[in-house]
Amino acid sequence: MNDSIELSGTDRGADLPTEALVGAAIVLQPSQQEMPFAIVEGQPVTQIPQDLYIPPDALEIILEAFEGPLDLLLYLIKRQNLDILDINVSRITHQYMEYIEIMKAMQFELAAEYLLMAAMLAEIKSRMLLPRHENIEEDEGDPRAELIRRLQEYERYKQAAEDVDSLPRLNRDLYQVSADAPKLESSKPLPDVALKEILLAFAKVLKRADMFESHSVQMEKLSTRERMSHILSRLQGKQFVPFISLFSVEEGRQGVVVTFLAMMELIKESLIDIVQNEIFGPIHIKAR
Amino acid sequence: MDDLGQLKRILEGALLAAGEPLPIERLALLFADNERPQNADIRTALKEMVEEYQGRGFELKEVASGWRFQVCQDLAPWIGRLWEEKPARYSRALLETLALIAYRQPVTRGEIEEVRGVSVSSNIIRTLLEREWIRVVGHRDVPGRPAMYATTRIFLDYFNLKNLSELPPLAEIRDLDKINAELNFEGVDSKSHEVEPESEESFDEVQDEPLATGLETEKEDR
Amino acid sequence: MDDLGQLKRILEGALLAAGEPLPIERLALLFADNERPQNADIRTALKEMVEEYQGRGFELKEVASGWRFQVCQDLAPWIGRLWEEKPARYSRALLETLALIAYRQPVTRGEIEEVRGVSVSSNIIRTLLEREWIRVVGHRDVPGRPAMYATTRIFLDYFNLKNLSELPPLAEIRDLDKINAELNFEGVDSKSHEVEPESEESFDEVQDEPLATGLETEKEDR
Numbered sequence: 240m241n242d243s244i245e246l247s248g249t250d251r252g253a254d255l256p257t258e259a260l261v262g263a264a265i266v267l268q269p270s271q272q273e274m275p276f277a278i279v280e281g282q283p284v285t286q287i288p289q290d291l292y293i294p295p296d297a298l299e300i301i302l303e304a305f306e307g308p309l310d311l312l313l314y315l316i317k318r319q320n321l322d323i324l325d326i327n328v329s330r331i332t333h334q335y336m337e338y339i340e341i342m343k344a345m346q347f348e349l350a351a352e353y354l355l356m357a358a359m360l361a362e363i364k365s366r367m368l369l370p371r372h373e374n375i376e377e378d379e380g381d382p383r384a385e386l387i388r389r390l391q392e393y394e395r396y397k398q399a400a401e402d403v404d405s406l407p408r409l410n411r412d413l414y415q416v417s418a419d420a421p422k423l424e425s426s427k428p429l430p431d432v433a434l435k436e437i438l439l440a441f442a443k444v445l446k447r448a449d450m451f452e453s454h455s456v457q458m459e460k461l462s463t464r465e466r467m468s469h470i471l472s473r474l475q476g477k478q479f480v481p482f483i484s485l486f487s488v489e490e491g492r493q494g495v496v497v498t499f500l501a502m503m504e505l506i507k508e509s510l511i512d513i514v515q516n517e518i519f520g521p522i523h524i525k526a527r
Numbered sequence: 528m529d530d531l532g533q534l535k536r537i538l539e540g541a542l543l544a545a546g547e548p549l550p551i552e553r554l555a556l557l558f559a560d561n562e563r564p565q566n567a568d569i570r571t572a573l574k575e576m577v578e579e580y581q582g583r584g585f586e587l588k589e590v591a592s593g594w595r596f597q598v599c600q601d602l603a604p605w606i607g608r609l610w611e612e613k614p615a616r617y618s619r620a621l622l623e624t625l626a627l628i629a630y631r632q633p634v635t636r637g638e639i640e641e642v643r644g645v646s647v648s649s650n651i652i653r654t655l656l657e658r659e660w661i662r663v664v665g666h667r668d669v670p671g672r673p674a675m676y677a678t679t680r681i682f683l684d685y686f687n688l689k690n691l692s693e694l695p696p697l698a699e700i701r702d703l704d705k706i707n708a709e710l711n712f713e714g715v716d717s718k719s720h721e722v723e724p725e726s727e728e729s730f731d732e733v734q735d736e737p738l739a740t741g742l743e744t745e746k747e748d749r
Numbered sequence: 750m751d752d753l754g755q756l757k758r759i760l761e762g763a764l765l766a767a768g769e770p771l772p773i774e775r776l777a778l779l780f781a782d783n784e785r786p787q788n789a790d791i792r793t794a795l796k797e798m799v800e801e802y803q804g805r806g807f808e809l810k811e812v813a814s815g816w817r818f819q820v821c822q823d824l825a826p827w828i829g830r831l832w833e834e835k836p837a838r839y840s841r842a843l844l845e846t847l848a849l850i851a852y853r854q855p856v857t858r859g860e861i862e863e864v865r866g867v868s869v870s871s872n873i874i875r876t877l878l879e880r881e882w883i884r885v886v887g888h889r890d891v892p893g894r895p896a897m898y899a900t901t902r903i904f905l906d907y908f909n910l911k912n913l914s915e916l917p918p919l920a921e922i923r924d925l926d927k928i929n930a931e932l933n934f935e936g937v938d939s940k941s942h943e944v945e946p947e948s949e950e951s952f953d954e955v956q957d958e959p960l961a962t963g964l965e966t967e968k969e970d971r
Contacts, residue, residue: 306841307867325922352867388922392864395920398850400844402917406908407822411836413909414820414828416543416807417768418585419597423607429658430617434686440619441626442700448642461630465691468632468677471664509668510633510675527668536806537827540820543807544828546768557827582754584762598762605759605779606766 288465309393310358312340323390328367328383332360359386466501471510474526479514482522534564534572539587539596546595621651627662629682629694633664633675652676661687756786756794764809767919772815772841813905813912820926843873847882852919855886855897874898882907 305311315334316326339357344347366382381387407413474480485502486495502524505511515522541557542549551566552574558564573594577587585598598606624647627639629679639647655661660682666672683690764771773788773795780786786794795816799809820828820959823874829836839847846869849861861869877883882904888894905912 268824306845307865309866318929336738349898350867370839374941389864389866391922395922396845396848396852396864397841399848399917400878403730403848403851403908404839404844406917406961408836408909409716409960410908411829412822412825414540414544414825415768416540416765416818416820417546418543418765420606420766421598422604423610430615432617432622432685434688435620436617437626437629437686438695438700440622441630444627444643445697445700447644460695462690462692463697464630464632465677468664471633472662472677473673475665492558510665511721526665532804536804536821536823538806540806540824540828541831543765543818545831549831582896584758584760585765596765598766599758601763602759606763608779609763609767609771609775671939737848 305351306397308335308353308399309390311335311353312356313390313394313397323387324395326358326383326387326390328363328386332364335360462497463500463504466497467505467510470498470501470505471526472526474511474524477525479523479525482513482524485524531572531575534568535576538569538572539576542587542594542596545595548590549651553593617654618651620645620648620652625655627679628655628661628676629691630697632677634677635667635673635675637673637729644729661663753794753797756790757798760791760794761798761809761818764816770812770817775815810909811911812827812909813902817906819909840873842870843876846873847877847900847904850877850898851916852902852912854899856899857889857895857897859895880907919949 305314312335313323314329315331315338316323319330321327336357339349339353342353363382363386409415470485473485486498490498502511502513506513510527512525512527513522514525535555540552541554551569554569555563555566561683570721573587573589580587581601585596585604587594587596587689620643624639625637628634631638631642636647636652651659655676656663658681659679662679663674664677667675677689688694753963756854757863759779760776763776773791775784776791777788781931795809795811802809805829806822806824807818809816809818846861853860853864858869858874874883877898878885880903881901883898884901887897889897900913910916
């Protein structure tokens, strides 16, 4: 929004700080020469008419065009082609006050910073007017020093801001490019687990479980538990499975025993039913 | 637009910046009225560009909605690694559940919860089922007919076991230090000591029970 | 990876597919362990690619977070027409605040206000934080413990910079004394007649203070 009003140029070459500002605000005729406020019926007007009405909104815009009192001062200095180090405090103060006065006349509520600066300028001005005694005020220094330092400091960052703004910037001067990725197999890698991790986790559970007498874990031999699962899965979705089909000769005696124990355990846990329709008839097993 | 090279530069710049297919009509609109090339010229330029990018890692292609640059399909194995997520780590809650299923199968969720002292999230069961480390082998004949879980062949293969009886017996498990000593020579990596936040959470839950806290600490001190 | 051409194809494919800057370390991870090139080889390949794409509509560039392809700056007038909305313009207040943070980081809001002579609106700070151009890097150990701000990698990326030293140099704080001496040397100076007696006279006395202050500021910038 600040870019909408160009006030910072030195090319306007006007003496009064007010024209640029009033001119911009109410969009009176801009002109190249001695910068009247406006041309009224062909006659340049160089004084603000007493009855001139400037809408307060417009002034607000002007004030926003300056980034504070330092910016305004810089503008006043540059407009006279002055070096910051050369500033003539009484003249700048005069112009600054004039600006402030207009603001006040317009009943514009000035930000505190502007008034503070006005006070500082007045103080510097008065100090500069004091007669100087060469030796005594050695350590006091130039009354303008602090102001000049601040102006310089502000100016370098004002310039830096412009420099940053003119850097090639993404989505204005440069564009990040992208191309369509090839079709990818969505392979989400699965976590790796070491057996030890499971055992350690289990040990922890057991420790906790041990504390609850009622929950103390009694474990069958793992081969039996495994066979229980195996038998159950064989029985899945089936009505009856012949008892003998669950045994396999290749496993030998031990395998038969494990299967048998697993069945006993399953019966004990009421997970299977064993059915024999007649004595010495075929035995069938079914999941509950 | 008198310079074919500049036309191509603008076209490829626009196609790459857009990141989506652009039809020729839209490409034409990049140019001010007084410099706008004919659609035919744009098409010619695009076709020449197709040739120019032969052998590179990307290609210019005409698809239904216009022209676009796309990365060559044969690079998929490498490109895929761009987004490859680091394998997550399983929570201790999951590992405990898996261990309980392995040692107590066939076992229901309720039974696991009873031993662990905390509830088992459906997520954990789902993850284990999806990984095909466990499966449902039946339903217990109690109200609600809860599923009974058991470990699978894939589980055994993953942990390089012939059968479950190769797992250390319960008595040994109870002696944590011994497991550590015994298993270390197998070259199990050091990951296991890392405890994830999730798992800590489950421990907190347990410790909330007043009985557990005191006793557990006492035991661990031994 | 024995084939430089294939290495380049993979690198450019990945950079184009990623659509964001990729550091060399991340590019190296595109390769399986047994075919992974040295980082130095990747860098060499990238540098050759920079050459190869000279004169095209896009360029390979290294910014703070890594390497990226970007459309050449001179094409912005055409590419900008791809989108309805114009690129955002930032207010002077925002840019000055950003510049102060970039050049003087870590810096507090109070310090920024001191230089600018006006208060910094919370809006500006929030905007910069939301854009992730700045972040809080700590708190100054003074009453109120104000946050100290610094710029981010995203800021550098956005402004096409590899690091802060690529920022345009900050104007020097001129030394009053030196300037004065020069003015005297040259004798006639167009400016000098505008200077009123009171100020001229005072130049000699200013010396110490501004010089010291200037140097101090310079130090902080580093």
